[in-house]
Amino acid sequence: MIISQVIIYAWVQRSVSGHFEQMDSEILTHAAFNLRRSINNVDAQTKSAAASKSQSLTSTNHLHSSQRDYDLKTVIANKNGALLSSDPTSFANDLPSDFSLPQLWQVYRDQQFTVEIKNRNYRAIIIEHQALLALIALPIDVHHHYLIHFNRQLSMILFAITLLLVSVTAFSVYWGFAPLATIVQKMKRINPERLDERITVSDMPLELRSLAQSYNSMMVKLESNFESLSRFSDNIAHELRTPIATLSTQTQVMLNKPRDGNEYIEQLHHQHDTLEQLSAMINNMLLLAKTQKGLSESQIGNVNTERLMTKLVDYYEMLAEDREITFEKSGEFVTVVGDEGLLQRLFANLLSNAIYYAASASTITVSATIITSGIGLDGSKEEALAAKQRLLKIVLTNRLDKPLEQSEAEKLFERFYRHDKTSSQHSGTGLGLSIVRAIAHAHKGKVNIAIKDEYYFEVTVELLLA
Incomplete structure (x- = not known):
């Protein structure tokens, strides 16, 4: 804003100065024309009279009365x-004393210039007529004083306008962004008990509605993640409490009175099974924490999915023989980028769950295809x-x-969630x-x-090719 006001000041000041210069130029040009005509008249008179030209010039008014109203000054020299x-x-x-008209003529030949004579400013022009040189000077002190006063007034006006505009802008910014205080207050009130608070987007100005929507979206994710974390904490406490309580109870029972050696051995086998269950749960939780941080460069390599899936299918076919479940593998299994150990765990868990949920005497199909996608794997269309x-x-x-509903199938990804807790076929941790x-x-x-037609369970995995 200050730069624009400086530009306006310079433009107006230059326009006014240029206007005065144009007026002065017209006056001087007209005066030079009249002076030439006066000198020509003197030449005509001297030809018919005996008087000399210098005497005639001395006794002749050089300028018309209308031009003398501008207080024009003239000097004629040879x-x-x-x-x-x-x-x-x-x-x-x-x-x-050092004034020399011929020297000025050499410098300002037929050009207008400014000169200071006895503390007064003049705009002048020198003309040549035969053997004579004439200086015509127009006082411009009035213009100088006017410009000084005008520039002072213009500066004050522009300063006042700048101050007014800055004040209006500051007030507009304050008023326009006042709704931000609503977001700030809601942020200050964020706590685990008030994660359901949202901002009414329609109450926000247009410029801030995207911010309000982003805030609401963030709060939805925060509330969902906090609820998931709370459920996870409750589940893990429950899952750990049960085996630990079992171990404690079994140990107290065995210590109450002396028992036969076979009973001790049997109880040790039970406690060993319980400890293995605890160890598996802890390992799974550590694996979850590890994978959530992403893969390091040392873990990334090329994984042959053909060899990996063949080995896993052969292994789980033997486990599924009792229920007469068979596997059918088809498609093009190619090399992908990743960690072979983690991908083996991924497909092993999928095949294990497929056997668990599959009907007896059914077939589990494993197919692979290569697809092309221009959308991010997380669903976002990033550039x-x-x-x-x-x-x-x-x-x-x-x-x-x-039968299984789609909503129930989505819950299978939740930690410690078991769809059929009463089943004896599956004693996993739900992870x-x-x-x-x-x-x-x-x-x-x-x-x-x-879920297809309530009875067909389909799991799709997409991985980047090598």
Whole structure:
């Protein structure tokens, strides 16, 4: 704003000065024309009279009365610099002692210039007529005083306008961003008991609605993550409390009275099973924490999914023989980027869960296809992922023993969630599919579950190709 006001000041000041210079130039040009005509008249008179030209010039008014209203001054001299006449006569006395009209003529030949004579400012022009040189000077002190006063007034006006605009802008910014105080107050009130508070987007100005929407979106994620963390804390406390209480109870029972050696051995076997369950749970939790941080450079390599899936399918086929469950593998299993150990754990968990949920005497299909995607694996259309990416899509499909809703299937990714807690076939910790999702995200991939016709369970995994 200050720069714009300085530009306006310079432009106005230059425009006014240029206007005065143009007026002065017109007056001097007209005066020079009249002076030339006066000198021509003197030449005509001297030809018919005996008087000399210098005497005629001395006795002749150089300028018309209309031009003398501008207080014009004239000095006429010959080419040697000798003054012949001046109008008014006293003006010649005001000239400095070193004043030389021929020297000024050499510098300002037919050009207008400014000169200071006896503390007064003049705009002048020198004309040549035959053997004579004439100086015409127009006082411009009035213009100088006017410009000084005008510049002072203009500066004050522009300063006042700048101050007013700054004040209005500051007030507008304060008024326009006042709704930010609402967001600030809600942020100050954030605590675990008040995560459901939201900002009414329609109450915000248009410029801040995107901020309010982002805030609400952040609070939704924060509330969801906090609830998930709370459930995880409750679940882990419950899951750890049960085996520990079992170990404590078994130990107290065995210590109450002496028992046969076989009873001690049997109880040690029970306690060993319980400790293995605790160890598996702790290892799974450590694996979850590890994969949530992503993969390091040393972990990333090329993984042959053909060899990996063949080995896992052969292993789980033997485990599924009792329920007459078979596997059918098809498609192009190619090399992907990732950690082989983690990917083996991912597919092992999927195959284990597929056997658990599959109906007896059914077939579990494992198919692979190569797809191209221009959308980020997390679902966002980022510019960095605008280039087409080649992915390996692996789909596991099996027929369920019991119908399952899509909403219930989504919960299978939650930690410690078990769909059928009464079943004796599956004694896991409820962390299997949570680990699958964490490993997929660590590999910048994704995993989805879909229920087809309530009885067909389909798990899709997408991974980046090498």
